[in-house]
Amino acid sequence: MSFFQLSCKKNEGQVAQTEVSGQGEASAQEIGISSLTSGWTQTAYTYSIQTPHDLPQSDRYTYASGQHTFWIYPGDSPHTPTSNSGPRSEFRMKNDYLLGKHQFEGDVYIVPGSTGTDVMQVFGGVTNATSFMMKVFSANNGTLKRYGSQTLMTNVYSRWIHVNVQHDADNGKIYVYLDNTHVGTFDDRGQATHYFKCGTYNIEGNRSETRWKNIKYWKNGPIGVL
Numbered sequence: 005m006s007f008f009q010l011s012c013k014k015n016e017g018q019v020a021q022t023e024v025s026g027q028g029e030a031s032a033q034e035i036g037i038s039s040l041t042s043g044w045t046q047t048a049y050t051y052s053i054q055t056p057h058d059l060p061q062s063d064r065y066t067y068a069s070g071q072h073t074f075w076i077y078p079g080d081s082p083h084t085p086t087s088n089s090g091p092r093s094e095f096r097m098k099n100d101y102l103l104g105k106h107q108f109e110g111d112v113y114i115v116p117g118s119t120g121t122d123v124m125q126v127f128g129g130v131t132n133a134t135s136f137m138m139k140v141f142s143a144n145n146g147t148l149k150r151y152g153s154q155t156l157m158t159n160v161y162s163r164w165i166h167v168n169v170q171h172d173a174d175n176g177k178i179y180v181y182l183d184n185t186h187v188g189t190f191d192d193r194g195q196a197t198h199y200f201k202c203g204t205y206n207i208e209g210n211r212s213e214t215r216w217k218n219i220k221y222w223k224n225g226p227i228g229v230l
Contacts, residue, residue: 044225054083064093074203075213094203107222120208130194
């Protein structure tokens with residue numbers, strides 16, 4: 005099995021190196037999903053972890069046994085002293101791109117009570133800062149939506165969900181799949197420098213927490229094919 009070298013950057017400061025399997029441990033949701041990555045090229049990447057700038061990173065993020073755990077509280081500081089953004093504990097994949105075909109893949113577990121929280125993003129746009137946000141709300145035992153509008157999935161709390169997000173930056177389209185089901189195709193809000201993020205960003209409740217594993221980056225494959 006091949007291994008991809010990744011770097012974890014602590015609050016834009018000290019860098020710690022780690023090796024993560026290019027394949028990861030298969031979850032039940034992953035069985036039978038090969039068609040979503042068939043014809044794509046799995047690609048190495050580096051990443052940083054963004055947490056409140058005035059706290060030790062371990063107060064809002066841990067990594068163990070292949071699992072990233074992110075949590076935030078209301079009133080948390082932003083990730084830099086000069087930012088006016090909301091609380092976050094996020095994985096920022098350093099896969100910056102302008103054009104081409106790119107795919108994010110991973111498994112997410114959303115802890116009950118997490119609400120008003122972005123759990124996955126495609127950053128970059130012209131009309132807005134982001135092309136896509138997948139946000140969790142508390143209704144219906146946890147509901148995932150595109151921003152606060154289109155519902156993608158309900159009953160999302162307390163279980164692992166397999167996530168595939170394909171971005172056709174050449175044609176401005178984003179295809180979203182949850183547990184091997186196509187749940188929406190959306191305009192990407194304009195050509196800009198894009199990259200992938202996941203974790204917890206913004207909060208409307210008392211505490212938000214997500215856990216991610218098997219995070220992979222794929223390039224240059226067939227878009228919208230199951």
